[in-house]
Amino acid sequence: MTRRAYDDGRTAAYNYAYLDEQTKRMIRRALLKAVAVPGYQVPFGSREMPLARGWGTGGIQITAAIIGPADTLKVIDQGADDTTNAVSIRRFFERTAAARTTEATAAATIIQTRHRIPEQPLAAGQILVYQVPLPEPLRRLEPREAETRKMHAWAEYGLMHVRLYENIARFGEVTTTYDYPVAVNGRYVMAPSPIPKFDNPKMDMCPALQLFGAGREKRIYAVPPHTRVVSLDFEDHPFRIQSWTEPCGLCGATDTYLDEVVTDDRGGRMFVCSDSHHCETRRAEGHHGPMLAAAASIHLVEKEDAA
Amino acid sequence: MYVAVKGGEAAILATHELLAETRRGDPAVPEIAPAQIREQMGLAVARVMNEGSLYDPDLAALALKQAQGDTIEAAFLLRAYRTTLPRFGASLPLDTGAMAIRRRISAAYKDLPGGQVLGPTYDYTHRLFDFALEEGGETPALTPAPAPLAETMPRVPDILGQEGLMEAEAPPEGDPAPFDLTRASVSFPAGRDVRLQAMARGDEGFMLGLGYSTQRGYGNAHPFAGEIRLGEVAVSFVPEELGFAVDLGDLTLSECQMINQFAGSKDIPPQFTRGYGLAFGHAERKVMSMALVDRALKARDLGEAADYPAQQEEFVLYHADNVEAAGFVEHLKLPHYVDFQGELELIRRIRAEREARLAKGQDHLPEAAE
Amino acid sequence: MTLAVNPAQLGADPAPILSAGDVSRFYGERIGCAGVSFDLWPGEVLGIVGESGSGKSTLLRCLAGIDRPDQGEVRFAGRAGGMLDIFSVSEQERRAMMRTEWGIVHQNPRDGLRMHVSAGGNVGERLMDRGDRHYGRIRAAAADWLARVEIDPGRIDDRPVQFSGGMQQRLQIARVLVSGPRLVFMDEPTGGLDVSVQARLLDLVRVLVRDLGLAAIIVTHDLAVARLLTDRLMVMKAGRVVEQGLTDQVLDDPQHPYTQLLTSAILSA
Numbered sequence: 001m002t003r004r005a006y007d008d009g010r011t012a013a014y015n016y017a018y019l020d021e022q023t024k025r026m027i028r029r030a031l032l033k034a035v036a037v038p039g040y041q042v043p044f045g046s047r048e049m050p051l052a053r054g055w056g057t058g059g060i061q062i063t064a065a066i067i068g069p070a071d072t073l074k075v076i077d078q079g080a081d082d083t084t085n086a087v088s089i090r091r092f093f094e095r096t097a098a099a100r101t102t103e104a105t106a107a108a109t110i111i112q113t114r115h116r117i118p119e120q121p122l123a124a125g126q127i128l129v130y131q132v133p134l135p136e137p138l139r140r141l142e143p144r145e146a147e148t149r150k151m152h153a154w155a156e157y158g159l160m161h162v163r164l165y166e167n168i169a170r171f172g173e174v175t176t177t178y179d180y181p182v183a184v185n186g187r188y189v190m191a192p193s194p195i196p197k198f199d200n201p202k203m204d205m206c207p208a209l210q211l212f213g214a215g216r217e218k219r220i221y222a223v224p225p226h227t228r229v230v231s232l233d234f235e236d237h238p239f240r241i242q243s244w245t246e247p248c249g250l251c252g253a254t255d256t257y258l259d260e261v262v263t264d265d266r267g268g269r270m271f272v273c274s275d276s277h278h279c280e281t282r283r284a285e286g287h288h289g290p291m292l293a294a295a296a297s298i299h300l301v302e303k304e305d306a307a
Numbered sequence: 308m309y310v311a312v313k314g315g316e317a318a319i320l321a322t323h324e325l326l327a328e329t330r331r332g333d334p335a336v337p338e339i340a341p342a343q344i345r346e347q348m349g350l351a352v353a354r355v356m357n358e359g360s361l362y363d364p365d366l367a368a369l370a371l372k373q374a375q376g377d378t379i380e381a382a383f384l385l386r387a388y389r390t391t392l393p394r395f396g397a398s399l400p401l402d403t404g405a406m407a408i409r410r411r412i413s414a415a416y417k418d419l420p421g422g423q424v425l426g427p428t429y430d431y432t433h434r435l436f437d438f439a440l441e442e443g444g445e446t447p448a449l450t451p452a453p454a455p456l457a458e459t460m461p462r463v464p465d466i467l468g469q470e471g472l473m474e475a476e477a478p479p480e481g482d483p484a485p486f487d488l489t490r491a492s493v494s495f496p497a498g499r500d501v502r503l504q505a506m507a508r509g510d511e512g513f514m515l516g517l518g519y520s521t522q523r524g525y526g527n528a529h530p531f532a533g534e535i536r537l538g539e540v541a542v543s544f545v546p547e548e549l550g551f552a553v554d555l556g557d558l559t560l561s562e563c564q565m566i567n568q569f570a571g572s573k574d575i576p577p578q579f580t581r582g583y584g585l586a587f588g589h590a591e592r593k594v595m596s597m598a599l600v601d602r603a604l605k606a607r608d609l610g611e612a613a614d615y616p617a618q619q620e621e622f623v624l625y626h627a628d629n630v631e632a633a634g635f636v637e638h639l640k641l642p643h644y645v646d647f648q649g650e651l652e653l654i655r656r657i658r659a660e661r662e663a664r665l666a667k668g669q670d671h672l673p674e675a676a677e
Numbered sequence: 678m679t680l681a682v683n684p685a686q687l688g689a690d691p692a693p694i695l696s697a698g699d700v701s702r703f704y705g706e707r708i709g710c711a712g713v714s715f716d717l718w719p720g721e722v723l724g725i726v727g728e729s730g731s732g733k734s735t736l737l738r739c740l741a742g743i744d745r746p747d748q749g750e751v752r753f754a755g756r757a758g759g760m761l762d763i764f765s766v767s768e769q770e771r772r773a774m775m776r777t778e779w780g781i782v783h784q785n786p787r788d789g790l791r792m793h794v795s796a797g798g799n800v801g802e803r804l805m806d807r808g809d810r811h812y813g814r815i816r817a818a819a820a821d822w823l824a825r826v827e828i829d830p831g832r833i834d835d836r837p838v839q840f841s842g843g844m845q846q847r848l849q850i851a852r853v854l855v856s857g858p859r860l861v862f863m864d865e866p867t868g869g870l871d872v873s874v875q876a877r878l879l880d881l882v883r884v885l886v887r888d889l890g891l892a893a894i895i896v897t898h899d900l901a902v903a904r905l906l907t908d909r910l911m912v913m914k915a916g917r918v919v920e921q922g923l924t925d926q927v928l929d930d931p932q933h934p935y936t937q938l939l940t941s942a943i944l945s946a
Contacts (some may be wrong), residue, residue: 014391043492048390052383053634055641078642085641087315115645133638145621146495154769158806162791162798165805168812169795169834171657177649194648216631218492234812242652259644260651276647571705610705 017064017097023047027065027220031211033221039184040152041135046218056089058213059131062220063093066127066211067110072243073099074108079116079257079274086114103277114179117199119256119278122208124225130193132214135221137181137191157189160232166236175240183230184223192229198241198257203229248273249291250301251282263298270294330375344368353559353588354378358629359385360489360508362558362587379510383630390489397484399543399552403562403585404462406538413463414532415566420461426537427589460605463534464564464581474569474580497620502604506597507586507629515592517617517627518599525615526603530582534564561586563594567602569609580605694719694860694892696760699749700739708916711733713749715911715921719859722886722893723922724907726900726939732916733896734784734864740894741781741862742771753778753860776806779860780853784868786845789852790837795822796848797833803856822851829883843874847881854885860892867902879905900940904928912936 015021030044030102049057049090067073073093077086081103089112093099102108105118114131122128139149141159151157160181167174174180180197184190194211203210203223210223223229233239247254249261249270256270256278270291273279283292295301331338345352345368353366359382374380413419425431456511467473485500486493493501497611506514521528539557547554565582582602584594603617616622626632693716702709708710710732717723725733738744740751742763753774763771775781783789790799800819801809809815820830826847837845846866853861866877866882883906886893890909897903903910904924911921912933920933931937 018391020393043494045489045491046629048386048489050387052637053631054636054638055634057634078645080315082315083642084315084319089317091316091319114641115643131889133635143621144495150768150772152774156772156806158802161805161810162450162802163814165801166794166798166813169797169816171656172660175653175657177653178646194643194646196645198649216635233810234815235810236813242649244652257645257648259648276646 014096017067017093019047019061019064020052023061024065027061030220031062031065031222034211034220035209035224037188038223038227039188039190039221041214041219041221043218044220046215049215051088051092053216054133055085056112056114057215058217058220059114059129059215060089060092060213061215062129062213063110063112063239064097066129067093067097067099069098071099071109072107073101074105074111075101075105075113076111076116076118076275076277077114078259079118080276082165082276104281105277114186115194115196116257116274117195119253119273119275120281121202122206124207126208128206128208128210130195130210130212131139132191132193132212132219133216134179134219135191135212135214135219137179137189152188155187157183160189161234164232164234164237168234173237174239180280181232183232185227185302186230189232190221190223190229194241196257197231197239200229200231200239205229244271246271247289248279249289250295251279251287252289253279253282253287261300263294272300322474330373337382339372341365341368341372344371350589351376351378353500353586353590354511354593355381355385356587357590357593358508358510359389360384361385361389379629379633382632387632393515396544398545398555399545400558401540401542401558401560403536403540403560404460404465406460406536406540406560407557408456408460408538408564409535410534410537411460412536413534415463415534416466418518419461419463419466421457424456424460428591439579460536462536464566464579467533467566467579472579473566474578476581491623495621496607497624499601499605499608502624503597503601505584505624505627506584506600509597510629510632511593511596513627513629514596514600517603518596518622520615521599521603521617526617527611528599528603529568530599530602531566532595533564533581535561535563535591535595537561537591559588561588561590561594563591563598565595565598565602580609680853692719692754693717694754695740695762695894696752697740697749698752700736700746700751701737701748702735702744702746702886705942708732710739710916711748713911713917713918717892717894719754719892720890721909722895722907724903724910725894725896725913726898726903728939729898731913732938733898733913735916736862737862737894737896738822741779743781744774751940752870759870762775776803777856778858779862780856780858782846782849782853782861782863783867786849789849793835795834795836796840796880798826799837799848800851800855803852807856807921818855819851822855823848825854825885826851827877843870843875846870846878850882850885854889860894861886863893863895865897866895867897867899875902882906883905900928912939 026045030042034042035041046058047061049060051057051060063073068252073090075081075086075090077083080086090101094101104252105111105120106123108126110127110129111118112129112131117128136148138151141163142148142151158253167176178196179191179194180200182190182192182200182203192203204222205226205228207225209225212221231239242257244258248256248258250272253273256273256275259274260269260271262269292301296303338514345364351371352364352405355370355378356364358378359367359370366388367381370381370384371378373384408424410428411421411424413423428518434626468475486498486504488501488504519527538560539562541557542555543552544555545551563584566578567582569578569580571577580602581596582637584597586597588595600617600623604620604623606613606618613619692846694718698714699713700713713736725736727733739746745764750759750762751764755761763774781789797816797819800822801815804815804818811812811842816833820833823830823833828844828851837848840848863882867878870878879902885891895902895906907924909922910917910924910927912927913919914935920927920931920936928940931940
């Protein structure tokens with residue numbers, strides 16, 4: 001089988017960033033169209049990737065199409081750089097594109113993410129690449145693609161509000177907590193990918209370029225810098241985001257999205273920032289949460305001698 | 308200061324080592340070679356080549372070994388490799404009429420030119436264990452047939468076509484290059500080229516279930532197995548610099564042509580319609596299932612009602628791809644802490660608000676009425 | 678035969694709201710409906726009667742913009758004046774007209790309602806379609822319309838699956854009327870209902886159509902329904918109109934042998 005062995009030592013047999021240049025051009029053309037028509041889902045010839053569908057192949061293809069030797073890449077999943085899939089994708093680009101990687105949000109030129117927007121505001125010149133499982137915000141209301149494309153084309157979005165209406169009628173509020181639909185630039189209704197609705201306001205007028213890739217569903221869409229992104233709501237039931245009654249146990253932040261960590265089997269739990277880099281930065285700046293010592297006892301953090 | 312404990316990368320590398328050990332199994336048992344898989348597990352190899360969309364028995368066998376016999380994982384390996392291959396061009400259309408036949412049966416005609424050729428099949432075996440296979444040994448020698456097979460074996464739909472009884476299948480106007488669903492995104496309504504491609508690489512189990520559903524009333528099928536054939540077909544290619552066709556080699560193919568009723572319409576007299584299935588290797592169940600669903604998906608073109616899953620192309624095409632399906636089902640293993648936290652926060656708050664309301668004796672909101 | 682109707686006689690505007698010209702639709706070699714022409718005036722209620730299979734539902738689907746006729750045209754009075762051929766405008770425009778200018782009450786409520794959306798959501802959908810974004814006002818409008826179709830507004834959060842057949846039909850009517858259409862199509866609106874429920878529904882439809890000054894086209898096989906609700910009748914047989922005229926004239930003095938057969942059947946029943 002030597003004729004086409006491709007083991008770990010032979011990655012040079014692959015093109016820079018894995019995809020061939022033709023494919024990258026095809027993806028870049030789709031990206032340009034997506035930027036030109038904010039929120040519109042552009043079909044593209046999504047390739048089979050060596051990672052499984054649903055595991056970020058859309059985001060990976062976008063990153064592969066835009067990354068260059070001058071870039072610095074950050075990969076997060078659930079807000080953290082160390083979750084297994086983030087590690088796996090970062091390794092992929094280290095291997096195939098010799099990518100310079102970072103965990104520092106501000107130092108990254110490209111941030112590929114699954115399910116979060118970093119807490120630190122993004123800056124002009126940065127690109128946020130979202131991994132998208134289900135790009136069609138109308139899909140759960142209308143299963144047929146031929147029909148949802150018409151609904152987008154003609155901005156027939158009443159049904160979306162019927163869903164919100166039903167939530168309020170039954171629960172007193174909209175019960176969608178993630179992948180909360182938004183209207184982009186006053187035109188297309190868009191799925192922001194399964195980020196918590198907590199992150200939705202960060203998309204609005206963001207100075208960074210936001211690109212969305214759905215590999216399995218073969219769609220690319222985009223929000224250009226400084227574009228209006230409005231979460232759908234009713235005038236008398238305005239959109240609101242999640243809030244917590246306690247601060248981050250590690251860094252004491254009160255304005256971040258928190259993950260719940262179960263600390264024992266007797267109902268003990270603590271809340272910590274989902275954005276691990278942000279939390280760490282705050283701790284390095286001297287912020288301390290009320291649970292820091294307890295977190296060390298369950299090996300969530302460890303004490304490091306000041307170097 | 309306290310820093311986060313990180314072990315993701317080390318943990319991932321450790322899983323790779325464990326996987327290699329598990330794959331090998333008991334080292335006291337001799338290791339299997341891809342060539343053994345290729346030669347002795349040919350039907351599994353065929354399935355991996357079909358669902359992996361690449362005719363390469365050696366690589367399919369290696370994929371099966373690497374995937375511990377998991378055909379979907381093996382197909383995934385093959386596809387991820389296939390997508391990186393350069394494209395030199397397209398072959399000339401294959402002529403299955405010129406197939407070197409190993410098996411050819413028709414359920415529509417008792418006898419026909421070329422006759423029925425049973426070939427290698429499990430159809431007439433009794434499903435009793437052959438414990439002699441535990442030991443292994445020599446395979447009994449074949450008894451040669453008294454006469455060679457006929458030179459020509461016309462395809463059954465062609466025989467019907469001479470009478471005008473079978474729907475003609477001409478290429479679309481201008482004979483454009485077929486769609487390639489591995490290079491471009493499918494849109495709907497999808498052409499027949501797209502449908503056939505999607506089904507050819509579709510999961511055999513899914514296609515079987517859908518085909519079966521058309522027989523059981525979820526679709527108005529009255530099929531006859533017009534012909535099923537298995538054998539080798541030559542692949543020809545015209546290199547630009549030569550300008551004439553050269554033979555690249557042979558493919559083993561299975562083909563099924565189902566014959567179905569059609570009442571006719573205002574413009575077309577009553578005639579038979581075709582359901583078509585084609586697959587790499589010996590894959591009869593696959594091509595028969597595919598042919599049933601192909602015919603069901605013609606409902607729209609023929610102006611028939613399309614009420615059942617097998618007749619709805621979006622349903623069939625989007626869900627037949629087992630590599631995509633497996634990826635998305637299995638992505639549920641990825642962390643969803645963030646979204647789950649959102650749901651936790653919501654349900655706790657709604658419950659707290661409800662408790663508070665009930666404590667005050669109010670009930671403005673309806674109970675979650677079910 | 679054609680009986681000329683003077684719109685002034687009906688107290689209607691002089692311009693038709695809907696005009697059908699030679700509308701024909703085929704199913705394979707079979708005729709669905711053929712050569713149907715008529716004008717419908719604002720505020721007028723037209724009945725289409727005939728046996729099942731006579732082509733009346735096929736005709737209704739063409740008139741309502743659901744199915745494109747193979748021949749002929751259907752023209753609708755645009756808000757800006759002038760008649761629009763509903764099949765030559767874009768699909769987008771046609772869909773918008775189907776949501777705002779006219780509505781369809783289907784024979785089977787499942788075709789006209791979202792069965793797993795609450796009654797309030799069903800009625801409110803058209804308001805949200807046109808851009809209403811105030812939950813309280815949408816809900817108030819829905820409650821008001823539920824009351825007008827005699828559904829207890831206390832059931833606003835119940836779903837149609839929890840309603841009786843008669844309530845489902847009334848909910849469909851509320852869902853259609855909430856956006857103030859000028860024309861309503863009804864396909865066998867009383868089909869499948871008990872006699873007492875039918876009477877109540879017919880009474881409701883009669884009052885609503887009169888109060889709102891709606892034009893309506895009602896397909897029915899039931900001549901009693903036609904007599905109670907309609908101003909004018911078209912009798913269909915084998916896809917063609919065999920007789921049309923004022924309802925009382927057609928029913929009391931039928932000219933065509935087929936109409937005579939239909940009316941005698943109901944008399945002797």
